[in-house]
Amino acid sequence: MRVRPVTRVGQYFALFLYLIFLAYPLLWLISLSLKGARELVSIHPSLIPEHIVWSNYVTALTDQGLVHSAFNSLVTSVGSTLIVIVIAVPAAYSLTRFRTGVRTVASIWILVSQVFPTILIIIPVFLILKQFSLLDSLTGLTLVYVVWTLPFALWMLMGYLGSVPVEVEEAAAVDGAGRLRIIISIVLPLLAPGIVATAMFAFISAWNEFFFALVLIQTTSTRTLSLTLAKYVGSEGMLQLGPLAAGSVLATVPSLIFFAFLQKRLTGGLLAGSVKG
Structure with a gap:
């Protein structure tokens, strides 16, 4: 038309x-x-x-340790994203392709985790990390981000996997391909757009997160970017608007780079999936 x-x-x-x-x-x-x-x-x-x-950018880069905080946020964001993808992909495949009672339990867990208020679990999370000596550490914060992001990431991938025709896997099995070969050679290329979208969600969620970091991070050396930007608001409400705006602009750059890097793979995965499907 x-x-x-x-x-x-x-x-x-x-x-x-x-x-x-x-x-x-x-x-x-x-x-x-x-x-x-x-x-x-x-x-x-x-x-x-x-x-x-340009002095606002100079102040933002030198006054509050913005570069070091950005590195901490990058470590937690990339680390949590990789762990979420590694766990969510096989878990989503298992829950989508194998109809068992675990699927119902997992679905209920995903829904409950998304409606549960964050403020109600922050004290138990604080005590658990303190018991395992992970309080005020990037490792502990990364694990919290993984647990908090994983349910929705799993839900996203299950939706993408549901659109992958099971007949394609059955045809490959008839040709003699094993389960692992089917997943690597057929499912993962078709699932590439879903993996990219899930990775974007996990990265942005961890990069912009503030509440968990505020409670679990206590020292300057482990402070994340969101906490550093909050330092430009004084205890008496005095706002350093210029440096705060400059720091916020710089804070958006890694997210834009990450999105631009993955966007090509998102488009490529869609084209590959349309050809292979």
Whole structure:
């Protein structure tokens, strides 16, 4: 069905407006990070800075140890993402392909974990980590992120696996392929878009997480990026808006790089799945 030129123009115009809607908060944040102290308290602020000031970025990088905190967040985010993917992929395959009583229990666990308030479990988590000497450590925080992210990641992968035709696996089994060979050669390539999407979710969840880190991290050496950004709000409510905006802009860069890196594989996985399916 051929789309009329007027309809095509309207679609692109709507997409352009939607992109502006999504990008405007980020553009405003960048604008704040480039403004001086006097312009930040202006009664009539503008999107374009009158005078570009780079000192906010210098303060953000040197004042609160932003680089070290970003490295800590990167360690916990990448570590928890890898562990979640390694656990969730075989678990999702087992729950999807083998209809047992475990599937019902797992589904109930996933649903309950998503509606359970975080604040109710923070004290038990604190005591457990303290008992195993994992309190105030990146290892303990990574494990918490794994446990907290795994249910939804598992649910996502089960949905993707449900769309993979089981007839493809049956055809490979008829040709003599074993279960492991079927999973590696057939299921994983078709599941690539789901794995990429799940990895994005796990990484962003850990990268932006604040509450667990606030309670479980106690020293400066293990402080994550979200905790460092919170330091720009003083105890009396005094806000260092310029350095906070600059630090927030820098904090978005790793997420954008991670998304851009995986986006190619997401598209490639979709094309490969369409051909192999």
